[in-house]
Amino acid sequence: MDDLLAQLRAGLPAEALITDPDVTVSYANDMASFCEAGTPSVVVLPRTVEHVQHVMRTATALRVPVVPQGARTGLSGAANASDGCIVLSLTKMDRILEINPVDRIAVVEPGVINATLSRAVGEQGLYYPPDPSSWEMCTIGGNIGTASGGLCCVKYGVTAEYVLGLDIVLADGRLLTTGRRTAKGVAGYDLTRLFVGSEGSLGIVVKAVLALRPQPPQQLVLAAEFASAAAACDAVCRIMERGHTPSLLELMDRTTIRAVNAMANMGLPDTTEALLLAAFDTPDPAADLAAVGELCTAAGATEVVPAEDAAESELLLQARRLSLTALETIKSATMIDDVCVPRSRLAEMLDGTAAIAGKYDLTIGVCAHAGDGNTHPVVCFDQADPDESRRARESFDEIMALGLELGGTITGEHGVGTLKKEWLSRELGPVGLELQRGIKRTFDPLGLLNPGKLF
Template sequence: MDDLLVARLREGLPVEAVLTDPDVTVAYARDRAGFCPAGVPAAVVVARTVDQVRHTLRTATELGVPVVPQGARTGLSGAANAADGWLVLSLARMDRILEIDPVNRIAVVEPGVVNADLTRAVQVHGLTYPPDPSSWEECTIGGNIATGSGGLCCVKYGVTAEYVLGLKVVLGDGRLLRTGRRTAKGVAGYDLTRLFVGSEGTLGVVVGAVLALRPLPPPQLVLAAEFPSARAAGEAVCAVMTAGHTPAMLELMDATSIRAVNTLLHMGLPPTTEALLLIASDGPDPAAELSALAELCTAAGATTVVPADTVAESELLLAARRSALVALDAVKGASMIDDVCVPRDRLADLLEGVAAIGARHGLTIGVCAHAGDGNTHPTVCFDPADADEGRRARESFDEIMALGLELGGTITGEHGVGVLKKEWLARELGPVGVEVQRRLREAFDPAGILNPGKVL
């Protein structure tokens, strides 16, 4: 079958677009998620055009070969993992920004455009593309759309789904579907665009997107507030939101995350604090807003509140937060990154519960969070060479998932389901929800070739 697949692919693709050398294709086997199985793909197609994607999917459907679409493989749920004999379809070389329209405030892009590259390109026009995942210097727009990703600025500016106006999608049988619009408003027909956002390559392959842009906000200033407990930090988050503030960013790092960042980057973050809030303002008078936020933090129990005086100081604090997951991964050599989102008023309960889980299993678990929207990233650190520690890491991960649901939350706020959380998605949706989603999937991909075994 492998020889037939490659031969049929090369009938409509350049020779260099079809990779078969195992030493090369193994690099496309998986994303960055731990505890997710991956195999050796039969071949990798590195597509550069829509027609090449269409030929690839038509061929796969005719031969019954499963296909896993990939971007930069920075995902954390195993959604981009291949299996033995599968076909990998890489969209990373479809990386053109086709149009930037300042009047209508839209950008038209291919899926392989890197998030940060788009942000920089539109800034020249006084605009911004707000979604900014921590991997924004590497991750692609197609991957962001596939996972419904978020970022540090979500509390004020929202997530990827809120910026995708229209899509070009190649279905499993090679047909090209256009969804959505270029206009500021539009309610014609079912909202298929939103259906594809977060579908993780199981309904179709995104080959183009119309994205909404926003006016470039002023440079933001950041306030750092130290707290003696996670409970006090959680109360500060509630106070900020109750008072009507919408900060540009409201991030949290627990003591474990702070120590990990200090060890990795020597940034001099306060090693004695139990929780650190980073709150940013990009309003018309950021200093005044930070002053009001400082008062709320102090009233909630902050021991130290330090507003940054300059944009440079603010960027240094943001660099610490963006480095937290990498720093935690270095603690033991591997980590499982959770993605539990809970109501804001249950944030402290989640943090305290995670600490108890870590103590019970004898594991280091650090938590950083987009606190303004309740999206936490408990990160379980473990030695991959220690089988018992790996087992305890997986058990603690599952207990954190269960805790999030018990607190009225969801199993993923922005990383997606992939392989890692399939069982937990079924628990969250319930049998009727699972049945409806499976029927939707069958309607778009009746041959069942698109990323099988993922999500559901």
């Protein structure tokens, strides 16, 4: 420990090092349940690329593991510390280096908050679409590490589609630049995409070139109530089959609706089994909402309510944004799953999840990015009750198994971390797992970067 601190201090300012155990323990884990976390030796808060390079050179020389972190809002344990590691918190590298309206790019450091970037580019008539529910807290570096999504993915896509280039500090301290600033480019293997979603296991992102879009018109939202989740999912299929491109298509089940009402008195219909929210940011959103409203009615909606203006739209969206927070009030702990299935099998996913909740006698609420099939079953349980905790973990595993059975994936946007390691091998298969481990060895032969994650 003394040698580690001495070498770190040789290339870092004093304020970049945290060694007080009462403080370093607060950096031990992200927001995931059932994910073990170790005790870090030291927390480093670099402000420059050179600081990060010095940390990695020191770690390589002394064979000390390094766990990179952003805001620790993740839900898979990907940012959890390992015993004796250096926690490399990148939150102080938070500068927006460039916003270029002609090239439609932003160049940022990893610690920039998602909402901060969104507002900054918005002032110049531009739009950065990826918007995770934690967008007011999460960092761009963390978004890149987990390939985050958000409410708007159904139309605009996920983080990976907006990362054009990266500056990466490798395990041995070398600086690698990948990708481009241009609209097109196919030179060599796509290393940029390789790093997106790698959860800090291949290198440390220290700069990102991000694609921007023109700011779309103000969206309008429609709410449709259904007597069953299957009817709501039928409406989703009809909307997508007819070629509509909503900017948002979200679903809340009865458990989620009741939780939101209990927490925030939103006045949502407690008697409905599913609530579908659709939004359009087209030149004539009212016309699009009317067309979608007809499809919802045809699918069995008991009531369809289109918003008349931005204020009404925001009120409807607030209910969806409160979903996870509201479900967290039901019990002392939650496990938030992240299973994505083909849209055509969304109803089977929701019905299967309800059956799993009944089997294990648990409250499991589901909110979903219905437009892209990404469900978030939230298992609510009493952490102080060993039997209920066991049932929660078993139900979580059954939900992931159901997702794979339906042709889906164990994670649409939260990542693997430690929470889903064993499930990653089931999804990839032995050949895929072997190749991915080989890639890890190429970039990190000593296994120092975020050890114990993914594999």
